[in-house]
Amino acid sequence: MTADDKRVKRRYDTSLRHATAGRTRQAILDAATALFLERGYATTTMAAVARSAGVNTDTVYASVGAKPALFRLLVEAAISGEDHAVPAPERDYVRDIRAQPDAARKLAVYAAAMSRIHARLGPLFGVLQTAAPASPELAELWHEIAERRAANMRLLAADLAATGRLRVEVEEAADVIWATNSPELYLLLVRDRRWTREHYERWLADSWCRLLLA
8 A cells, every 4th residue: 555545544433533522512402402392401412412323321421521511512403503603703604694784684684693593592492491590500601602693693782773763772772672582472462372384484584673773
């Protein structure tokens, strides 16, 4: 085997290992999601996740960490739509919002994004709501998500103000968007009151336009 052949084989072996690790990790995430939704956070064990994913428990810990880290990863993945956390400025819908010249269009794009995100996040957020009072790690995650959302809403409100159509102060606009796009409200309307996602999305965009824009 020549040196070039050896390099090609090493690259192939590395790619194969990465692909296998990725499939294993996704199987763990899928198994954990199903178990957390079925059993709740407290009664879901890492051993049960391993059995459901078809791997051993050590593999679960090596791939995703301990249970609080695993749950955090699931929440971050639900928010980003990827299998990992993605900072807000790097998300496609944020770039789309910033590219829109019209305030109403910005809000429509954001409402559509929230509908998609909450469809993924909402069920997990229900688990988080229940578990956070008894888990310091999840209580911290709850607080962190709320604060991140508040910071992102201030950026969105400033973007709206730059269009000249915002009829309230930036801080008030940020607070209104923060409150009305919360996972809690999504669960109340879509899960409890049986709204469709399309109804929720239209209502959200229309409400923001009525409350915030001149």
